[in-house]
Each structure stands twice: as C-alpha cells, then as structure tokens.
Amino acid sequence: MYNIGIDAMGGDNGLEFCIDAIISSLKKHDDLKITIFGNAIEIKECFKSKNFESNKVELIDCNQKIEMNDHPVFAIREKTNSSIVKASNMLKENSIDAFISAGSTGALIAIAQFVLKPIAGVDRPVLGAIIPTNNMPMILIDSGCNVDSKATWLYQYAKLSNIYYKLMFDKENPTIGLLSVGTEENKGNNLTKETYKLIKEDSSLNFIGNVEARDLMYGICDIVVTDGFAGNVFLKTYEGTATLILRLIKDEIKSSFLSMLGGLLIKPKLKKLLSKYDATIYGGAPILGTNALIIKIHGNSKTGEYISSIEQTISLLNKNLINNFKYSF
Amino acid sequence: MDANNVNKLKEIIAKFAKTDVDKLDLNADFKNDLHLDSIDLFQLIIEAEETFKIKIENSQLLKIKTVNDALNIIQNA
Structure with a gap:
C-alpha cells in the first residue's frame, strides 16, 4: 500500500478541489492511503460536508504557509510548521512514499536540495x-x-x-x-x-x-x-x-x-x-534527482489535475523512479 | 569554538571551495573568487550547522560574503 502525502495548503483554488480528488482516488484504489498536510479543522469540515469518512486518510495539522514571495531557503528554515516542511520530514523518515504539492516551487526545490539531498552524482x-x-x-x-x-x-x-x-x-x-x-x-x-x-x-x-x-x-x-x-x-x-x-x-x-x-x-x-x-x-512535474518523489502541480490546479497527479505518482512509484535514478548515476 | 573545530570548519569550507585547507584564502569572496552560488553557500552553512549542532539565524546568512565572514558567523553562532 502506498501512502501519498498531499499538500492541502498549496493551491490557489481552496481546499475543495484537492479533497474531491482525494475522495475520488481513494474510491478507485483500495491499496492507497493519503496523508493530508494542512489545516486539520478545515479539512475535517470539508470531508464532513461531503459525507466522507475513511481510515485511509491521515491528517497532519499545519498552521504555517510558505507564500510565493517568501525566500525559499529562509522559509523552509523558519516555517517548520508548514505543510512543505512537515511533509519533507516525513519523506525523509520514509513515513510517506511521495508528496504532491501545488505550493511554492522554490520551497519544494529547496527541500529537495537541502533536506532530502540530491542523489549521488547529481548536483542540482x-x-x-x-x-x-x-x-x-x-x-x-x-x-x-x-x-x-x-x-x-x-x-x-x-x-x-x-x-x-x-x-x-x-x-x-x-x-x-x-x-x-x-x-x-x-x-x-x-x-x-x-x-x-x-x-x-x-x-x-x-x-x-x-x-x-x-x-x-x-x-x-x-x-x-x-x-x-x-x-x-x-x-x-x-x-x-x-x-x-x-x-x-x-x-x-x-x-x-x-x-x-x-x-x-x-x-x-x-x-x-x-x-x-x-x-x-499527464499530472505534474516531478523533481528529478532528489532522494524522494515530489510532484509539483500548478497553483491553480483543480480536481482533474489533482487526480492525474495521484495517478502519475502511483505509476512512478510502481516503476521505482527514484531507484532507477540511483542505479544510473 | 576550539582550534580543532575551527580546523574542521575550514575543511568544510575548503571542500565546497574545491581547494586544500592550507590554500584557503580567508579573504576570498565566495561568489567572485570561489565561484560558489547561493545554493552552494546554503549547503555549506547547513553542513556546518549539522556538524557543530548549531543554528545560524537567517539574518546572519545574508552577511556572509567571504570565507572570513563565514568563519566568524559560524564560530559565534
């Protein structure tokens, strides 16, 4: 069973598209668990409004958001309670298998570089x-x-x-x-x-x-x-x-x-x-060359894009993308 | 920071500057002389933080221009 982390704080269009996609994907895949990073109260209310409950959803409460105009490196050092930083720690500990985010590209690249680190043989x-x-x-x-x-x-x-x-x-x-x-x-x-x-x-x-x-x-x-x-x-x-x-x-x-x-x-x-x-x-754009799978999707992503990126993530996990990189360098 | 740790810090800086510790120019500018970009510099700082179990304030990071700046700021962290 894959445990995919999803950033519920990153998108420009609010929580609903993200939650709709999660519900749809969980209904489609029996062997999928989703860890959602965001405001736990809002996420619970959103699920409640859709009459959806599942033991395959875990919430990680985050009360800080990395904004687009934040300095990426400073932000990941300061905003330790943000979805991106909390998810990167869980990726590092292998508590989640991948992370999908519509949040700051700079911050995602920064965690790939400084937290997860480049794979051996890759500089950036x-x-x-x-x-x-x-x-x-x-x-x-x-x-x-x-x-x-x-x-x-x-x-x-x-x-x-x-x-x-x-x-x-x-x-x-x-x-x-x-x-x-x-x-x-x-x-x-x-x-x-x-x-x-x-x-x-x-x-x-x-x-x-x-x-x-x-x-x-x-x-x-x-x-x-x-x-x-x-x-x-x-x-x-x-x-x-x-x-x-x-x-x-x-x-x-x-x-x-x-x-x-x-x-x-x-x-x-x-x-x-x-x-x-x-x-x-096709889903989103994976960050290539780091030690875990992170998929960056557009800030204005809607339900369809979230669903495509979850499908893409499952496919890339099945195909062992990260280990393929490691063997090739 | 004792002499041993200062040497260890110089070794870290020399590794990023791709030079030997004894050839490390303390006045060298990271960007112009050693050709390190901001990512390299952050990487260096993070390695120093992890090695010496210290935390350098973000406001201090922007002040680092030369090898000497890095040595002073890291030693005083």
Missing part, C-alpha cells in the same frame, strides 16, 4: 516540464530552476530526464535535443558547446544534437535540454504566444454574425485540437 535537483507537441509530449529541462547552470548539470538533466521519459511514456531511447541557436555542432554559447560534448560522449543517450526553438512544437525531440534561464524564456514565450493566438481567433469569431456561425461550425474540432495540448492530463 530540477523540474522537467511536460509540454504537449504536435507529436509526442516533450520534456523541457530545465524549465526555470537553475538560471545559472554548468555544463555538467545540463548533462545530468539529460540523464535524469532520459530515465523519467522512458518510465513515464514507456518509450525506449527517447530522443534528446540541446536547445541552441542553430543545429550545427559549433552553434551556441560556451555552455551549449560544452554540454554538447558531454551528452554526445554518452552512448547510452539518444542525442540528436542541437535543436532550434521554432522546431520544438513540431515534436522533433522527446527531451529538450537547456539551462533554466533559456528554458523559462522559451516556456513563457510559448505560453504567451499560444494564449494571444487563441484570443485573436476568439475576437475574430465574435466580430460578425457570419464569423460566429463559422465559429460554431469549427467549435468541436477546435475543442478537440486544444485538448491535445492540455498538459494537465
């Missing part, structure tokens, strides 16, 4: 974001954790995400690209050139060389490796452009009676197309 734990493409989903690593990176770290990210991709998507030899400003080997800055050599020398990795940002959404590689600065710029540009294009299409559709009629006709196809680009169906 990292978040790999899953991005749907025109082809298979792609992992963007680093999506913003370490803005000043070293080539050895990027090489470690390539190794970590290679294992994660294999287990998450059941694909042998996922292709790995290195984000650069041209596809030729000599293109890029010093960090890219140095990283290129390190990844190329590792025959266990299916390295396809440099890739350009404009080609990524066509699904030219399964994993794209870059430093946290460029990765975050890419991610936000992609999100911003996609949002703008959608808004422009909506505005045009609403601009006349005829175009509204056309809009009605294409609505089902458009919905189908958009669902293909919904990353939340």
Whole structure:
C-alpha cells in the first residue's frame, strides 16, 4: 500500500478541489492511503460536508504557509510548521512514499536540495516540464530552476530526464535535443558547446544534437535540454504566444454574425485540437534527482489535475523512479 | 569554538571551495573568487550547522560574503 502525502495548503483554488480528488482516488484504489498536510479543522469540515469518512486518510495539522514571495531557503528554515516542511520530514523518515504539492516551487526545490539531498552524482535537483507537441509530449529541462547552470548539470538533466521519459511514456531511447541557436555542432554559447560534448560522449543517450526553438512544437525531440534561464524564456514565450493566438481567433469569431456561425461550425474540432495540448492530463512535474518523489502541480490546479497527479505518482512509484535514478548515476 | 573545530570548519569550507585547507584564502569572496552560488553557500552553512549542532539565524546568512565572514558567523553562532 502506498501512502501519498498531499499538500492541502498549496493551491490557489481552496481546499475543495484537492479533497474531491482525494475522495475520488481513494474510491478507485483500495491499496492507497493519503496523508493530508494542512489545516486539520478545515479539512475535517470539508470531508464532513461531503459525507466522507475513511481510515485511509491521515491528517497532519499545519498552521504555517510558505507564500510565493517568501525566500525559499529562509522559509523552509523558519516555517517548520508548514505543510512543505512537515511533509519533507516525513519523506525523509520514509513515513510517506511521495508528496504532491501545488505550493511554492522554490520551497519544494529547496527541500529537495537541502533536506532530502540530491542523489549521488547529481548536483542540482530540477523540474522537467511536460509540454504537449504536435507529436509526442516533450520534456523541457530545465524549465526555470537553475538560471545559472554548468555544463555538467545540463548533462545530468539529460540523464535524469532520459530515465523519467522512458518510465513515464514507456518509450525506449527517447530522443534528446540541446536547445541552441542553430543545429550545427559549433552553434551556441560556451555552455551549449560544452554540454554538447558531454551528452554526445554518452552512448547510452539518444542525442540528436542541437535543436532550434521554432522546431520544438513540431515534436522533433522527446527531451529538450537547456539551462533554466533559456528554458523559462522559451516556456513563457510559448505560453504567451499560444494564449494571444487563441484570443485573436476568439475576437475574430465574435466580430460578425457570419464569423460566429463559422465559429460554431469549427467549435468541436477546435475543442478537440486544444485538448491535445492540455498538459494537465499527464499530472505534474516531478523533481528529478532528489532522494524522494515530489510532484509539483500548478497553483491553480483543480480536481482533474489533482487526480492525474495521484495517478502519475502511483505509476512512478510502481516503476521505482527514484531507484532507477540511483542505479544510473 | 576550539582550534580543532575551527580546523574542521575550514575543511568544510575548503571542500565546497574545491581547494586544500592550507590554500584557503580567508579573504576570498565566495561568489567572485570561489565561484560558489547561493545554493552552494546554503549547503555549506547547513553542513556546518549539522556538524557543530548549531543554528545560524537567517539574518546572519545574508552577511556572509567571504570565507572570513563565514568563519566568524559560524564560530559565534
């Protein structure tokens, strides 16, 4: 039986979505226990309002919250009664098997680095974001954790995400690209050139060389490796452009009676197309390279995302993600 | 902190600075001379806290710029 910890303090949308997901998952999985970290009184009231009781739920009362604007390292040192710190202690003692949180990314990375510690051979734990493409989903690593990176770290990210991709998507030899400003080997800055050599020398990795940002959404590689600065710029540009294009299409559709009629006709196809680009169906983003399984989900997660992340966590525990990392370094 | 512990502390700092204890420059700046970032520095402090069973206040951490700063703050914690 797995005991999965869930942060009931982290989300922007209140407690209800989280509790609904927990009830749904407990009904689906007989061999699942959930440890909830949050305000115990509020959680009990929420369960009561839904007429749900279970001996497979444990509450850990927390009366401090790590806010998004808190300094991550200072916060985990000071707010010892927060959900994230209490959960990290239980992860360290193996009292829970994994932890899902919509809370502060910085604090989660900080506990991965300072409390749970990186696995031997890894310098910096990292978040790999899953991005749907025109082809298979792609992992963007680093999506913003370490803005000043070293080539050895990027090489470690390539190794970590290679294992994660294999287990998450059941694909042998996922292709790995290195984000650069041209596809030729000599293109890029010093960090890219140095990283290129390190990844190329590792025959266990299916390295396809440099890739350009404009080609990524066509699904030219399964994993794209870059430093946290460029990765975050890419991610936000992609999100911003996609949002703008959608808004422009909506505005045009609403601009006349005829175009509204056309809009009605294409609505089902458009919905189908958009669902293909919904990353939340895959769950959250695990912190790769630390000694326990932590899944970071969006702050605005709703019931569906919590459920997906619980399913993802069970799957990654079944596939022994953390030990696979340890054996590979 | 006795001389033995000061040496132990210097060993911890030298390990993070990737240098020998006898080559450790006490005036070296962690960021500019030893090329350690804030994560490395926090890691160093946490290791010192665990080794010497001490607790350094967050407000003190921001004052650490050089090896000497670290030695002084950790010794006085």
